Amino acid sequence: MTESVVRENQLIKRTLDDLPQPKGWPLLGNFLQLQSKKLHQVLEQWCLEYGNTYKIDIAGLLFVVIADPVVVKDILRRRPKSFNRTASLERVFKELGIHGVLSANGESWKRQRRLIMPAFSKKSLASFFPLLEQTTERLRLRLVKKKGQDTLAIHDDLRRFTVDITTSLVFGHDTRLLEHDGDGLQKHLEVIFPQLNSRTRMPFPYWKYIKFKKDRKLDQALIEVEKYALKIVEQTRDELQFNPQLADAPETILQAMVAASDDNNRLTNEELFANILTLLLAGEDTTSNLIAWMLYFISQRPDIQCKINEEAEQIRLKHKGQINVQGLDELTYLEAVARETLRLKSTAPMISAETVDQVTLLDGTELPAGTGLFLMTRLGGLNPEHFKDAEQFRPERWQEEAVAAEACPHKATSHFPFGGGARHCPGETLAFMETKMVIAMLCQQFDISQPESPPVVEEYAITMRPKNLQICLQLKTVGK
Template sequence: MALFSVFSAFSVWQWLDIQGFLLFSVVFLLLADYAKNLQPASFPPGPRALPFVGNFFTVDFKKFHNSLTELSQKYGDVYSLRMGQTWMVVLNGYQIIKEALITQGESFADRPTPPLTRDMGHTFGIVNSNGHAWKQQRRHALITLKYFGVGKTSLEPAILEEFTYLSSEIIGYKGKPFKPHLIINNAVSNIICSLVFGHRLEYSDPEFQKLMRMFERGIQIQGSIWAKLYNAFPVVMRRLPGPHQDAKKIWTEVKVFLRTEIEEHRKNWNPSDPRDYIDCYLSEMEKSKEDISSTFDEKNLVKCTQDLFIAGSETTSTTLRWSFLYMAKYPEIQEKVQAEIDRVIGPSRQPTMADRTNMPYTDAVIHEVQRMGNIVPLSVPRMTTKEIQLGGHVVPKGVTIIPNLTSVMFDKSEWKTPHTFNPGHFLNEEGHFVKKECFIPFSAGKRVCPGEKLARMELFLFFISLMQKFTFSMPAGVKPVMDCNFSITLSPVHYEICASLRQ
């Protein structure tokens, strides 16, 4: 009996020791989390963060851009959020974003490299690299694209030729409902294919279709809550199944496809007669192979090619899909666009970029589609390269910066009717086109989208050609649904549309 009592007492003391240890551990971890994430009084304010998880339950990740805009009404144009152990500062409104990205552009020129980006090997190329590597890769890409016609009239025939293939596909539906998603993606992507690969791909090519689906799915996952969970809790998420694991596989497959194209180029590569971006890059690799400061290698070539695909196709194809919806929703605007096209270009002549100055209303409609479509709602994150002062607050070096472009595109102080589709936002009283300074769909500053000039050409020529030849409407009994899928880009949910040949 005595032995039992002693054993019982020992068990109780053992249990109390375990409880005490657990309590101590919890308190220690809470204090450690608090100490690690303690910020100075001058740091931008923000919603209270929970231990360990931060502000994961503060925002709606399905409408992340709207959540961040709503928070600015309470915490101001410069405020902070914590995702797991990562602090980020959200910038809202054109004046603050202009101050950061343009006036203090050097201090916001870097990209953060979150765990998912590193684990996928995406720290190379143009979009996610920093410092010397980024400057070298971006400069070479811009020079090469310009050499092959981007921003020049010499590229217009390639875009207009691609429209003939697109037009044939649409005509094949004979005015019946069809899903424009893949067709538009194929057409727009073929322009960058011509620039990068030196040739276009057939819409029916199963490898091309697979590549387009992989790009879409990969981008979708990278902008999803799964990516944010991965970046906040990488140690755990690396070991858990889910879409974040699919993203790694997708981009690995994309790289295999791109390496195959690069190997094909090597077989017939002539340094004195470059056919495309890959040829030019191979020449640069050869010229700089003895230069230890050079960043021209195959890893960067593969990633740069991938970056150019996304920059040169994703935003344009998404904008065009939004344009169909808006034209179907506002047929009176579509009629005014077509009337201007008929007056300036006529029913058969192909458009050119020179026509834009004579088509202010159509140009205004394209810009308004970009504004309302809000294609890249949160831009691509930046990172401070040093401690900076912004909006009365101090932001330390190495903090992730989110330029909330949504807050600019729908700023009631900048736009007369911010939540209404209104081409008048880009027209003066005389009906002349006026580009507003706060219109920054491609972001701003040193990291402005490298595909901006190409996207502007594609948007104008494809949109004019489509409106010249077709009238877009919803299937009988169906109303336009303007819902969107949030990711890195903001795309319309898949829909069907009818395209009738104009007489």
């Protein structure tokens, strides 16, 4: 949608009653159609059938689905003043005692976000780089030990990697999951995220009255993670008491949160636990999914693996045989591979939101306060009007010389893999750092391919992951 069309559409007002809606069931509406693990694909397909703005009925609750990139961008820009997290998301997170920065709104969100952001600054992440190197080496050693396996369900190894990274960054505690085969913390995190996704889509909180096996597993997982988190909180309090200088120059996110001691900023143990869990879930799931999807694509393209390795070797030669922090920024082709992956297989293909007050969208749609929204953040990147050969995996389109020449159209603002506005994902830079380190290491050490196996499909559980992904890693010979 061009700006001129937006201005024209602003003159054509419409309300919820005017919006098209997919056919549903009596009383349940579209509820049953939306219980699939392909929720995002169902909504994307309906966008193609009913247009960029339509409504859905979830057992009597109306939501509006929005796909036009211009309208989505404007909504993201106007968060949190005009649009908040949905009430259902906030309710579920509060019920479970994990109401942190991800689900918070208003002043609570501002206060918690302010405490978290310094840890994701360029300076902080640069100081964190040595641990990123060490953890990448642990992943390499773990995979080398598995080299005799015909196929590898590598997603488990990637999640261990991202949990080790995230726990170190958040509270300075290295879980070292890559060095043993026990599940521990990772097992509990894998229970929590899918159940959060399921509950936010339920119109009725049945778990308050009857609990099934999956609900009991969720309760137990939260208990175990809370024990772990609060133990670390107490250790952090002791560290700050023993070394008060850490309050002025905290080394971890948790130290920064605990050190915020004035009455306006003090976080309760419940808030600390909520934010620890939020950061663990976000850091573990989104980045491991991005790396997994990158492997899905490059395992089918030996030529791309060669280009990645050639670029990485040039950077290593330039920086005394290794990739340092500066060298990561210089891996421009590898970043292009990551951005092309996010275009086609965004780990966050949709975002939920809710109107704070009555609002008129850029396309002329008038919505009352409290209207739930699904913002389709991936669909614009799949549109051939926004990207040439949109269905093809072409990392080169993200390189400056390509964008300036034959890759047009190339509308980078047509999709939003990290959200936008004031609630833009703070972990974007860290995600690219982790991704570049892992993929550069894998392309240096292994020839990567895919075995004959069931088709890889998209599976949605707040983030979007590859299901059935199997990888073959062939250790390269010396000098190859």
